[in-house]
Amino acid sequence: MPGICDSFQRGIDYLRISVTDRCNLRCIYCMPSGGVPLVSHQDILSYEEILLVVRAAAEIGMNKIRITGGEPLVRAGIVDLVRMISAVEGILEISMTTNGILLHKYAGKLAEAGLQRVNISLDTMKADRFKKITRTGDLADVLEGMESAREAGLDPVKINVVPMQGINDDEIQDFARMTLEKGWHVRFIELMPLQGAAGLVPANLLRHEIEKLGTLEPHYGMAGNGAAKYYRLSGASGTVGFIEPVSEPFCNRCNRLRLSASGTLLPCLFSAEGIDVRTPLRSGSTISDIKRLLIDAVASKPEMHRLSDNCAMHTRMSGIGG
Ligand code: SAM
Numbered sequence: 448m449p450g451i452c453d454s455f456q457r458g459i460d461y462l463r464i465s466v467t468d469r470c471n472l473r474c475i476y477c478m479p480s481g482g483v484p485l486v487s488h489q490d491i492l493s494y495e496e497i498l499l500v501v502r503a504a505a506e507i508g509m510n511k512i513r514i515t516g517g518e519p520l521v522r523a524g525i526v527d528l529v530r531m532i533s534a535v536e537g538i539l540e541i542s543m544t545t546n547g548i549l550l551h552k553y554a555g556k557l558a559e560a561g562l563q564r565v566n567i568s569l570d571t572m573k574a575d576r577f578k579k580i581t582r583t584g585d586l587a588d589v590l591e592g593m594e595s596a597r598e599a600g601l602d603p604v605k606i607n608v609v610p611m612q613g614i615n616d617d618e619i620q621d622f623a624r625m626t627l628e629k630g631w632h633v634r635f636i637e638l639m640p641l642q643g644a645a646g647l648v649p650a651n652l653l654r655h656e657i658e659k660l661g662t663l664e665p666h667y668g669m670a671g672n673g674a675a676k677y678y679r680l681s682g683a684s685g686t687v688g689f690i691e692p693v694s695e696p697f698c699n700r701c702n703r704l705r706l707s708a709s710g711t712l713l714p715c716l717f718s719a720e721g722i723d724v725r726t727p728l729r730s731g732s733t734i735s736d737i738k739r740l741l742i743d744a745v746a747s748k749p750e751m752h753r754l755s756d757n758c759a760m761h762t763r764m765s766g767i768g769g
């Protein structure tokens with residue numbers, strides 16, 4: 448089935464699924480130190496319910512799935528979910544965004560179950576700083592997870608870095624060097640001013656800093672979903688990517704819907720309202736009914752996000768999955 452277009456002629460073929468609002472870290476820009484009020488277990492979609500949404504999405508031509516959270520690897524049975532999704536006819540690509548803490552345990556099993564690629568969030572290469580940014584957690588676990596992901600054949604493995612003024616902005620070149628020396632694919636994500644997060648380092652400043660190491664040449668053809676622009680430093684086997692939700696929103700290339708852990712379809716990351724699929728799923732809806740809800744969500748995608756208007760998000764990043 449060919450893909451589905453929204454009202455602005457954007458092809459929508461990508462569904463990001465948050466499988467949990469729980470997390471084993473408390474990153475300073477994402478969660479308060481004490482955590483957030485959690486959705487009760489019975490209000491989180493079951494794997495069977497998620498699978499029905501995936502099947503409906505595939506039937507309307509959405510063929511790429513990303514599993515995210517909260518931290519997706521803290522949900523029991525996550526490997527089984529990957530296996531079930533990879534068996535859905537029409538799904539061509541399954542990826543995951545993770546903080547990497549538990550990845551060394553799961554990378555091989557996830558790859559065997561059908562996961563193709565992984566994005567690992569990592570904001571510093573310094574162990575003490577890692578503890579401060581995540582308020583818990585051990586850098587060594589993430590580093591081990593990165594290696595395990597490579598060994599398992601997940602490809603590409605992308606490292607997502609959120610630069611923050613005065614916190615980790617002295618490590619920009621160190622991260623860029625990882626593309627030269629170790630062939631990692633490193634993406635810099637602009638900090639979004641959510642939950643009081645402050646200290647944005649605009650992407651043009653990052654570029655300027657990285658270009659001190661060499662010329663950044665545009666790189667095309669990286670597997671992904673269009674949010675990042677990719678470059679290569681001369682001689683590097685890895686790439687440098689920039690995601691600029693603040694200074695250069697990628698709304699004109701937006702190709703996605705989001706499903707929150709509690710079963711709300713969100714037309715945009717910054718949608719205040721979404722479409723409830725949990726109630727219909729629990730009251731006997733058929734796959735055709737769910738397809739209709741997905742089509743409605745695609746039709747209600749805004750042309751641009753409203754981040755700059757201090758928009759009220761439907762829920763926290765940890766419930767939506769970034
Ligand atoms: N726990 C997983 C992780 O950290 O990769 C998946 C969920 S997390 C919400 C997904 C992504 O959102 C992470 O890369 C994280 O850095 C990013 N994120 C969270 N809050 C953000 C903010 N205020 N600005 C920019 N990125 C943010």
Ligand code: SF4
Pocket residue numbers: 470471472473474477478516517518546568764765
């Ligand atoms: Fe957890 Fe990811 Fe949020 Fe960090 S960014 S607190 S790892 S959900």
